Amino acid sequence: MIGPRRLLPSMPALLALEAVDRLGTASAAAAELSLTQGAVSRALQGLEGQLGVALFIRERQRLRLTPAAQDYVRHVRVHLTALSQASLRLRANPGGGGLSLAILPAFGVQWLAPRLPDFARRHPGVTVNLSTRLRPFDFAAEGFDAAIHFGRADWPGADHLLLLEEEVLPVCAPSVMAEPVAAVEALLTLPLLQLESRPGAWGRYLAQQRVPGQRPVGMVFDQFATMTQAAIHGMGVALLPLFLISDALQEGRLVPVWPARGHGLGSYYLVWPKDVPPRPPLLAFREWIACQIG
Known part of the structure; x- marks a missing residue:
């Protein structure tokens, strides 16, 4: 009232x-x-x-x-x-059924976007509106129905659905290295590309390969997209999530430098406000995306 x-x-x-x-x-x-x-x-x-x-x-x-x-x-x-x-x-959907979703750029482009046409076919009455948000926010203040979250299941006041546990692989262009190195320590002799928001990623990966205590330096990028392109164009070795590079690996534009996969910093989740009754478009999207990961 x-x-x-x-x-x-x-x-x-x-x-x-x-x-x-x-x-x-x-x-x-x-x-x-x-x-x-x-x-x-x-x-x-x-x-x-x-x-x-x-x-x-x-x-x-x-x-x-x-x-x-x-x-x-x-x-x-x-x-x-x-x-x-x-x-x-x-305005986007005068008949009702709009869904506002906050996404992470790399995950949204490489994992979610190729799957969205299937959701549109199954739910033609729902219009999905996507906006980029890099950090957790207040759902009430921002007006989103749900968001893609990377890290742990720790978004305040939200329910979580695990979408993907991140696995990473060191890769480069074939012109840099046509075959994997003979020992993982050899990575330290190569030009390593790094992500600004994950300064310890190489050290963590090497520790998972039983080479602890390393903090290698290298060229720094602020987004996965630019670092991926740098690797494809022969600028060095990048430690990248597998979901980002599956096509590049299959097409031969990137090759593994060491075959062992590593565990990333966290996982990807769909999150939505816990204390707000879910609207039908969100219920449909949650059911659909759960089938994508099943």
């Missing part, structure tokens, strides 16, 4: 409040909202009058929210985001 309407501010007033909190001045907020500074000031004054609470501390040319107003605008921002996401879902 919606509370007293006299406490429900207008949308322009809430948008002005959120913009001033983020940008610091009424003039900057006015520029972003395509309004005059006077219109923004009147909206804020009206909001203060409606709520009966002072929201700002005025310091020369800047407006600083009071501590109570800062707490208030955090809640406002969450609900404005949720309204925006709901509108996007409605």
Whole structure:
């Protein structure tokens, strides 16, 4: 049930409040909202009058929210985001059935995307909207139905479905090395490519091959995609998840430098908010993706 309407501010007033909190001045907020500074000031004054609470501390040319107003605008921002996401879902699928999914770029492109046409054939009434998120977030604030998570089953307030345990393999272009090395220690003599977010990956892999205590250095990349291309073009040896390179291995663009697989830092999960009743599109997606890993 919606509370007293006299406490429900207008949308322009809430948008002005959120913009001033983020940008610091009424003039900057006015520029972003395509309004005059006077219109923004009147909206804020009206909001203060409606709520009966002072929201700002005025310091020369800047407006600083009071501590109570800062707490208030955090809640406002969450609900404005949720309204925006709901509108996007409605526009994308006027008949209902939209699913908003946060994905990791490499997993989304290489593992999920090739399988999605099958989901579309089985559930033509569901439109899947994909957005990239690299770290856990608040589902209520972001407006997603579910997300792909890498690591452990530790997303706060979420249920988890294990999709894939990561296995890694050292690979390079055939021009760098046509055959596997004779001993795993020989990896240390080769140009090793590294991922910025996994600085200890090579040391961990070598320890799994009974060569402990190593922290080799090498060229650093910020994404799997660029590191994979660097390996394909002969720039060195990359330690890559198998699901990313299955096609390149099959086509001969990459070859194993050492045949033993290693265990990655974690696993891939589908996660969704625990305390929110799942919508039918999410139930359909969960059932479908469980069949993909079965």
